[in-house]
Amino acid sequence: MSTAARTRVRLATTSLAGCFGCHMSFLDIDEHLFELVELVEFDRSPLTNIKHCSPCDIGLIEGGVCNAENVHVLREFRAQCKTLVAIGACAINGGLPAQRNHIPLEACLREVYQSRAGLGASGVPNDPELPLLLDKVRPIHEVVRVDYSIPGCPPSGEAIWKFLSDLIAGRTPRLSHPMLHFD
Ligand code: SF4
Numbered sequence: 001m002s003t004a005a006r007t008r009v010r011l012a013t014t015s016l017a018g019c020f021g022c023h024m025s026f027l028d029i030d031e032h033l034f035e036l037v038e039l040v041e042f043d044r045s046p047l048t049n050i051k052h053c054s055p056c057d058i059g060l061i062e063g064g065v066c067n068a069e070n071v072h073v074l075r076e077f078r079a080q081c082k083t084l085v086a087i088g089a090c091a092i093n094g095g096l097p098a099q100r101n102h103i104p105l106e107a108c109l110r111e112v113y114q115s116r117a118g119l120g121a122s123g124v125p126n127d128p129e130l131p132l133l134l135d136k137v138r139p140i141h142e143v144v145r146v147d148y149s150i151p152g153c154p155p156s157g158e159a160i161w162k163f164l165s166d167l168i169a170g171r172t173p174r175l176s177h178p179m180l181h182f183d
Pocket of ligand 1: 018020021063087088153
């Protein structure tokens with residue numbers, strides 16, 4: 001590994017209970033991607049094939065926590081990343097997946113897998129390989145300590161780039177008011 005590569009910031013990203021929209025917005029930083037790859041090395045991320053997070057400087061997480069696997073991945077990220085960043089409404093407050101929190105889990109599963117036309121015949125999946133569902137979808141701050149949050153569904157690529165470029169340069173990240181939105 002070259003000296004330049006060793007001094008790059010190590011960055012990991014993952015999605016828990018999210019739709020990958022925040023990752024798509026991350027890719028929307030467009031030409032800044034060329035600057036970013038000069039500044040960072042990617043660890044676990046959809047952009048790599050790395051399955052487990054190694055020690056990293058920054059971890060970006062989209063999505064809330066809906067099952068036991070999400071809890072495991074989130075705790076691994078927290079343990080390995082010096083700075084953990086919640087990206088988007090799902091990570092910050094559960095977002096759209098948390099709409100199921102108003103319905104008891106059993107009733108929710110019955111409605112989807114037994115009552116609905118189409119999936120009705122399949123029954124509720126119970127393969128032991130499937131991660132256990134939590135009773136409610138949780139924001140990530142209920143499970144681990146979070147250092148920063150970038151609101152939005154999703155946050156804009158502009159906001160993500162401003163935030164990351166500040167953090168990588170050692171500045172306290174600051175987003176101007178037009179970059180902050182909560183929808
Ligand atoms: Fe998708 Fe919005 Fe959740 Fe991001 S915040 S993962 S865009 S639903």
